[in-house]
Amino acid sequence: MTESPDGELMVRWVLRSTAALARVEKHLPWLRAALPQVRVVTVNVQPEHRAVLEGDRELVLTEEQTLPMRLDGVTLHLGPRSFFQTNTAVAAALYRQARAWADELAPRTVVDLYCGVGGFALHLAAPGRRVTGVEISAAAVEAAARGRDDLGLSPEQVRFVVGDATSYDVGPPPDLVVVNPPRRGLGADLAGWLERSEVPHVLYSSCNPATLARDLAAMPSYRPARARVLDMFPQTSHLEVLTLLTRTRPARTSP
CATH class of the missing domain: 3.40.50.150 (Vaccinia Virus protein VP39)
Structure with missing residues (x-):
């Protein structure tokens, strides 16, 4: 989870496979209702059993794909894997x-x-x-x-x-x-x-x-x-x- 200076959130689920993807998508409306500050939600697929934090495949589940990070008048757009x-x-x-x-x-x-x-x-x-x-x-x-x-x-x-x-x-x-x-x-x-x-x-x-x-x-x-x-x-x-x-x-x- 990443929080921007404006209090918005990017939430990433790192999963072994896409088997639980349907459940994440099903409960996404509930999550966004409970946490209106959630802007970006993704599922990252990391299938290998080794010390690697994330895989190469990223599925963005929201319309917004980046989290704005506003610093001293400059807005940086943070992507899930940036x-x-x-x-x-x-x-x-x-x-x-x-x-x-x-x-x-x-x-x-x-x-x-x-x-x-x-x-x-x-x-x-x-x-x-x-x-x-x-x-x-x-x-x-x-x-x-x-x-x-x-x-x-x-x-x-x-x-x-x-x-x-x-x-x-x-x-x-x-x-x-x-x-x-x-x-x-x-x-x-x-x-x-x-x-x-x-x-x-x-x-x-x-x-x-x-x-x-x-x-x-x-x-x-x-x-x-x-x-x-x-x-x-x-x-x-x-x-x-x-x-x-x-x-x-x-x-x-x-x-």
Whole structure:
């Protein structure tokens, strides 16, 4: 179950098969009457007996397919299988900090890798700035474009493309690259590309300090200029770290 800042809910049932689907559908009117704040209800089918939280098949049982997450004037449309930061209030603080640091840099071009539903990309959009978000999930890209349209922005100002963040050709080096990788970090290929690139600034949002440290060691041409720890997972050992990296020496021409 996911709750939006407006109090609306997304409810997902993860089942081994569709055998109980008819029962879920039968009682759906009762559920929505009892909980009017329910906006999206889905059934996810995960048939394998192993430690996997969800399967590849998602059946949306309501007309609405996304949950609006309104943060500081930006509406992100969260789909059933889309990534979203665990703690909404801290996520808003994370995006505010990223926006503040980016506005100080005043980049004209920004590339947001692992953009998801557009959290960083839409918060960093500004007049005279071109933002490109890259995400491997087509559904997430569609949701991000919907958020862009809600803001009245054009595809020329903010565009979202389906692609692999670790190998996407960004073209001429942008003024700022934003990365928000999974716990495994950037990996050798993407960290190596950034190290060899002419990108002057990188904004790195990490949920795993160990892989952040590994990636920073692979990018010695960048110096951490600023960093902020955000307690995304209270009362646990996990946290989110936002780090602004500044290039301190020319790009290397060889791997």
